[in-house]
Amino acid sequence: MGHLLLLLLLLLWSSGAQAEGKHMPTESVRLVGGDSRCAGILELKHKGDWKHVLGFEWTLKKAAFVCRELDCGSALSTRQIHESPGIPVLRIKFDCLQSGFTLEKCIRGFYSASSSLYLTCSDSVRLLNGTGLCSGRLEVRSNQSSQWWSSVCKADFDLQDAEVVCRELGCGARSALQGALYGEVEDPVWSKEFQCGGNESALLDCRISDSARTTCSPDKAVGLTCSEPDEFRLVGGDRRCAGRLELKHEEDWRPVDPSDWTLKEAAVVCRKLGCGAAVYLELKREYLGRLAWLIECVQSGSALKECAESSYTSLPSSKLTCSDSVRLLNGTGLCSGRLEVRSNQSNQWWSSVCEADFDLQDAEVVCRELGCGAPSALQGALYGEVEDPVWSKEFQCGGNESALLDCRISDSARTTCSPDKAVGLTCSEPHEIKLVEGGSRCAGRLELKHEEDWRPLFGSDWTLKEAALVCKELDCGSAVSIKKERKQFSKPVWKISSDCVQSGLLLKGCIQSTYSTSTWNLICSDLLLQPIIAVSSVDGVSKAYEQGLLLMGRVLRGFSFTISCSIQPQYPGGSFQLNFISSFFNAEHNYTQPAVNHSAYFLFPVAEPAHQINYTCVYQVYVFSHTFSSESHPLSVSVSDPPVFPLRVVFQPVTLLLLSAALYFCCKARGQTSNRQEDTELVNYPLGVGAVEREGDVQGDHLLSSGIIS
Known part of the structure; x- marks a missing residue:
């Protein structure tokens, strides 16, 4: 009878833990060789034997599933440990993990590789239900032997405590601290008060005293947001907003491999750098000779640390060019939006421009500076109204200048500028397309002119639907066939995904430069000239x-x-x-x-x-x-x-x-x-x-x- 009661209690505890998003430690997963239970080389028990897991392709976002299955805290770092060549290691299906299955159920098979995964999770703090690894509801565990995680009451936690937690989790400075910021919570609640000085390396290193409170309502559970820890820089360029892109992650500056990037991803980086719009992304094939960061989630809005993957690469390095002093915001693409100007590189304030101080010749200069085509629309509040600050000068461009701040500038005649008069600008797409070596302008290999450079165009997932849009753009009727062809090219090709083509033909922000031996041969119905x-x-x-x-x-x-x-x-x-x-x-x-x-x-x-x-x-x-x-x-x-x-x-x-x-x-x-x-x-x-x-x-x-x- 006693055994049955104990079994019943264990089942109730297990179901309660799962209902609260808590996990019992699994017996088929472990971290070995580290200084705690939550750090070391990842091993899985497979058919009775413990096997290492392949170290490639892991990001912190993927590693977070492992930390949660081990009942540890947040994922702090991943790195590759070199193994003897030829030793078989297990490979994991990541889409399987994201579907909620355990690691044991997500084994893809053996892989012969020279590295395995070394993972470090936090021992005693974690953030749950946030938008990324650096935000969420704070939970604390008093020691590694305890399986209970407790929320923290706002009355027992202050800004200095938050600084310690953000540092412990490898995040940036705290940016928000509020009760119920990431959901309310019932018991259990941490029963002590933290009294950190702010310089401690871990929350449980802080002085802890008994709490003065007697109760803590569910809406007072601490919700914490830390800033992104990532730092970018552009090196080797002629100015701050141009050069080879590098990322500092886990205190390590490395080049970023942008093989799968378009200008949409580059625009996120330009914004993080405090620069203007992304103008050009150039690839150069060179052997870097050291580890590089591969980044998959630039447009997701989460911290890039979550999707930075460490990898050796001889793939193209990048040269990114951002505009220094102009940008378009809230538009439908990189060539439209509300115009903002920054007076100099040291000034971090961006100002909208009043319609009265801006004309069509000024617009021609901005479109050219951003690598777009001629202006097609210029109107106040075209992309939303705006409050102060507003640029206080009038532009007087001749239309041939290479940058807006190269234009003559005079004092504005206006005294005020209402929010609905902020300049909204639409520039045309700068691309030209053609079909070559097919005997007709409506048949042949597809090529695209981007940044004054004609290159073959390729998208691995194209169908007749995408080909039809190209034929329509060329005024060549409907699509008859699309065929993949193999050919060696001496320089990168332009690549555009099918989703991007269907959203608006050949958008500037969708084009990426990549090395490929494939291209498309298209045949349109209007193949012949008119008799x-x-x-x-x-x-x-x-x-x-x-x-x-x-x-x-x-x-x-x-x-x-x-x-x-x-x-x-x-x-x-x-x-x-x-x-x-x-x-x-x-x-x-x-x-x-x-x-x-x-x-x-x-x-x-x-x-x-x-x-x-x-x-x-x-x-x-x-x-x-x-x-x-x-x-x-x-x-x-x-x-x-x-x-x-x-x-x-x-x-x-x-x-x-x-x-x-x-x-x-x-x-x-x-x-x-x-x-x-x-x-x-x-x-x-x-x-x-x-x-x-x-x-x-x-x-x-x-x-x-x-x-x-x-």
């Missing part, structure tokens, strides 16, 4: 002229005329189809000829009023495993009466002579070959009054028959 249609007549009187998109041609009644179809050379072969609608039978007719020297000719022996209709040429060719077609502008032919009799006496014999010669050569050519077709003579066409009278007799016959003229 040219023309009319000519043996009477020498026909004329053609444009009226908008409609071509107009004039021929004389009773004389022969020819409609020609041609196209500029792109691909060999193909055929032309002449289309027109008969007003007599209200039906569409078409006649096809093979393209010879990229042209075809269709002969009408006698012009009649029924020929006074619209004609179009359609060129078709089979290339890239698809049949493509392109249609000409419509040609409207008018039929006029011939000149007075004296002219008819001159023209008609000539016409008959030419027609006879044409028929002679036609028959001669037909006898030589039946496969060659250059012109088509359209004869026996029931025209005019006679056609109307004989309509019932000819509907079952061919409307036109073809002949060949060599």
Whole structure:
């Protein structure tokens, strides 16, 4: 009976601990070789044997799951311990950990590597339910043998105590201290009062006395926010806001590997540096010869220490260029937002600009300085209203300056600036795209011009949906195919994810520079140039002229005329189809000829009023495993009466002579070959009054028959 009661109590304690987010120490996970139970090399018990865990890819954010499973405090540091080559270590599936499973359930398998993970967790303090590892509700454990974590009452905790906790957790200075800042809590509550001097290395090193309080309401549990501990700098540049990016993490300055970064990630760093907008991120392949930081969560808003991963790399190092004194805030991208200006690098105050002190020429300079295209919108409060401070000078740019502060500046004529007059600016996207080496501007390898540099463009997750947006941007119709191609490039390629393309084609903030041997070959539907249609007549009187998109041609009644179809050379072969609608039978007719020297000719022996209709040429060719077609502008032919009799006496014999010669050569050519077709003579066409009278007799016959003229 006693054993059953003990078992029941243990089950109740376990369920209560889990309900409060507390964990019992697991028997399949341990840290060995450290100076406490919460520090050492991570080992997992796998099939009865203890195995080390692979040291690659661990960040503090991932390590926090291990500390929680060990019932330790917050994750403080991760580092790689070198092993003998070839020793198998376990690899963990991190998405499995984030789903709430234990380490034992998240083993991916063995991996032959030369490093394992050394993890340090805090022993006796932790922050829960915060936005990151440096914020949350404070909990304290009195000693390592105790499995109970206690909240701390605000009455027993002050700013000096908070400084010690932030330091112990490897965070920056405290920035907020408030009861119930990260949720209320019931018992247990720490029963002592902390009396830290502020310089201690751990909270339990502080002097502790009995608390003067008798109770502590749930809304008085201490919530603490520490600032980010990370420090950035740009080194090797010509100014403070340009150079190779380095991060100080765990007291160690290292280069940052930005292989997967775009200007969106770089913009976060520029902001942390107190610089303006991210203008350019350049990659340079070089062997750094030392550890670098890989950072995955720049845009998450949490401290970068949570996602800094230590790794050897020979991947590209970076040169980041931020603007010194201008930036756009709260816009839809890096090229739009509310304009702010800083007068000099030593001044940390950014000021909005009043619409009255800023014009279109000033906007051109700002867009150029930020690496964007020409200004497309300039309006007060376009991206939100703003209070003071407001820039107190008027800009007087000529429009050709390279930076806004290079412009002439004078005292402003205004006395006040209302919040809805703060300048909002939208610059156009600076990119150009093209398809090359495909025989047409609508087919070939995709390239992008960014920062005046043409490079191949690649995104590993692109589909026809992304290709369709490119074809639309190029005014090339719809997407026919997208194919990945392998090719060696001497410099990095531009990379853009599919999500970014679909959010707004080729946004400046989405482009990243990376080394790759892959690129995309796109084929759009408007692959072909537009055919040219023309009319000519043996009477020498026909004329053609444009009226908008409609071509107009004039021929004389009773004389022969020819409609020609041609196209500029792109691909060999193909055929032309002449289309027109008969007003007599209200039906569409078409006649096809093979393209010879990229042209075809269709002969009408006698012009009649029924020929006074619209004609179009359609060129078709089979290339890239698809049949493509392109249609000409419509040609409207008018039929006029011939000149007075004296002219008819001159023209008609000539016409008959030419027609006879044409028929002679036609028959001669037909006898030589039946496969060659250059012109088509359209004869026996029931025209005019006679056609109307004989309509019932000819509907079952061919409307036109073809002949060949060599």
